[in-house]
Amino acid sequence: MIPETTDRQRRILARLITEYIEQGQPVSSAWLAEHTDLGLSSASVRNILARLEEQGLLHQPHTSAGRVPTDSGYRLYVDSLLGSRKNSGRVHADVEARLRRAGTVGDLLENASQELSRASQHIGFALDPASPSVRLRHVDFVRLDDTRVLVIVVSTGGQITHKVVEPPGAVDAASLTQAANYINSEFAGLTIHEVRTAVGERLRQERILYDALINRALQLASASLADFGASDTLHVQGASLLIDHIVGEPGDRDSTLQTLRALFKMIEEKHRLVELLGRYIETDGVTVVIGSENFVIDLHPFSVVACSFTNAQGTGTVGVIGPTRMRYQKAIAVVDGVSQVMTRVLEGQNRERHE
Numbered sequence: 001m002i003p004e005t006t007d008r009q010r011r012i013l014a015r016l017i018t019e020y021i022e023q024g025q026p027v028s029s030a031w032l033a034e035h036t037d038l039g040l041s042s043a044s045v046r047n048i049l050a051r052l053e054e055q056g057l058l059h060q061p062h063t064s065a066g067r068v069p070t071d072s073g074y075r076l077y078v079d080s081l082l083g084s085r086k087n088s089g090r091v092h093a094d095v096e097a098r099l100r101r102a103g104t105v106g107d108l109l110e111n112a113s114q115e116l117s118r119a120s121q122h123i124g125f126a127l128d129p130a131s132p133s134v135r136l137r138h139v140d141f142v143r144l145d146d147t148r149v150l151v152i153v154v155s156t157g158g159q160i161t162h163k164v165v166e167p168p169g170a171v172d173a174a175s176l177t178q179a180a181n182y183i184n185s186e187f188a189g190l191t192i193h194e195v196r197t198a199v200g201e202r203l204r205q206e207r208i209l210y211d212a213l214i215n216r217a218l219q220l221a222s223a224s225l226a227d228f229g230a231s232d233t234l235h236v237q238g239a240s241l242l243i244d245h246i247v248g249e250p251g252d253r254d255s256t257l258q259t260l261r262a263l264f265k266m267i268e269e270k271h272r273l274v275e276l277l278g279r280y281i282e283t284d285g286v287t288v289v290i291g292s293e294n295f296v297i298d299l300h301p302f303s304v305v306a307c308s309f310t311n312a313q314g315t316g317t318v319g320v321i322g323p324t325r326m327r328y329q330k331a332i333a334v335v336d337g338v339s340q341v342m343t344r345v346l347e348g349q350n351r352e353r354h355e
Contacts, residue, residue, distance in 0.1 A: 002076050003055040008038060010080065012048050013057060017069045017077045021325055026066035071291035071324065074303070078288050078328050091115075091337035099341055100348075105311075106160060108345060109235040112318055112338055117238025119334040122322030123267075126342075127277055128233040128311075136195050138184045141176035141220055149176060151224035155192060161233075165223040167216065179217035187221075196225050234274055236267055242322060262298035263321075277306065277317055284308060286336050291324040305331040307339035311346035318342060 005013070015036050016027045029046035040048075049067050052058045057073035060066070069077070095115050102108035109126040116124025135156045142150040144164065149171060152162045187195045199221050202214075243260060266273050276296060289304040303326055306319030318339050320331050 002072060002079070003057070005052075005055070005057075005076065009048055009052060010076070011038065012036065012045060013052055013069070013073060014077055014080065016049075016058070016067060017073065020068055021327055024325065026061055026068050028066035031066070071293065074290045074324060074328075075293070078290065078332075081329055081332060082286065082288070085332075091119075091334065091341055095119075095338070096341045096345075099338075100345055102345070104160065105346070106233065106235075108342070109233065109316075110237075112342060113235040113237040116318060116320050116334060116338055117241060120320045120322065120327070120331050121238075121241050122320045122326060122331070123236060123238045123242050124320050125237075125273075125277075125318065126235045127274060127317040135191050136188055138188055139180055139221065139224070141180045143171060143173045143176055146170045149220060151220060153224060163224050165220060167220060171216065175213065175216065176220075178213055179220060182214060182217045183221050192225060195221070199225065236273075239264065239267065259298075259301050263302065266296070266298065277304075277319075286332050288328065288332065303328075305335050307335045309339040309342035309346070311343070316342070 012032060015032060019027050019031070019035075029049055030042045032049075033040055033042040033045045036045075049058060052073070053060060053067065055072075056070055057076060058067040059070055061068060099108060099111050099115065102111050105128060109128050112126040113124040116126070118124075137154040137156060139154070140152040142152065144150055147166055147170070148164050149167055150162060150164055152160065154160050187198060190198065199218050203218050203222060242263075266276075276294075276299075286305065286307045289306075291303060292300050294300055294302065294304070301323060302321055303324050304319060304321050305326075305328070306317050308315050308317050310316075319335050320326075322331070
């Protein structure tokens with residue numbers, strides 16, 4: 001629970017946090033007395049800082065040092081930013097133009113994560129949720145060698161996914177084409193969930209066991225669609241920017257490297273990050289999760305700024321992940337702006353498909 005504070009305390013806290021974010025060094029009462037317009041002496045500011053520290057909003061790394069914000073201090077600061085925003089986020093026209101050039105939803109998500117990373121100098125991500133309404137357009141089976149087949153699945157919204165599977169026996173290109181034709185003729189237009197269900201039911205029918213072509217087609221479809229939509233499509237960019245930032249921070253190097261390893265493991269295991277983000281995004285608008293507010297201990301050194309966008313298939317999420325000492329005002333504006341562009345672009349693409 002965030003403690004009650006006076007207007008003067010909040011102004012001192014906000015000035016301290018903005019300076020700490022920019023410089024990365026503890027902020028002294030003398031500096032605040034000189035650089036705020038409250039007309040307070042250094043001693044008066046020192047008393048206010050002591051009170052803020054008692055309330056758990058600041059802490060003093062060393063007795064002779066200035067103060068730095070705690071996660072609770074950041075929370076009070078961020079809530080003030082969110083509450084005082086007069087205009088919704090906007091992005092530069094060039095950013096929107098670049099996003100509009102995306103040919104598919106996948107390209108749009110990839111470009112959005114890049115734009116977010118470039119603007120924030122942190123990790124940018126774009127998450128397109130699997131939707132029950134996503135339908136199969138067609139599949140292709142491509143022979144790679146005697147033991148591997150590349151399965152390409154094209155679904156509504158321009159989403160293209162691929163997976164390498166190992167069929168139970170050797171296959172040739174001609175039989176793979178026949179298998180793909182069978183799947184497309186039987187199941188195109190159904191939702192992915194309906195396809196998975198129908199494929200499973202047919203595989204359980206005894207007569208299918210005696211038709212090698214159909215059995216092979218169904219086995220390939222079952223293997224390729226088993227985890228399709230089980231985890232959402234997540235695009236992540238900018239890991240190197242976060243490395244540069246964190247490695248440059250003061251502190252224990254081994255602890256820093258351990259922190260980075262934990263984050264990158266989560267990024268590699270995308271389903272974990274997808275699940276986590278799903279727990280954060282519960283309402284419309286911008287969501288900010290700070291440090292120890294994260295459900296996962298490995299993410300306590302980081303903050304997440306995220307916002308949802310909508311398309312014909314459902315609701316997705318864009319955002320950034322960075323250190324708790326991030327430029328929250330800029331991150332909030334960029335994330336909000338990109339989410340609005342995503343909604344406009346996807347609505348436009350949806351209208352074009354129906355015209």
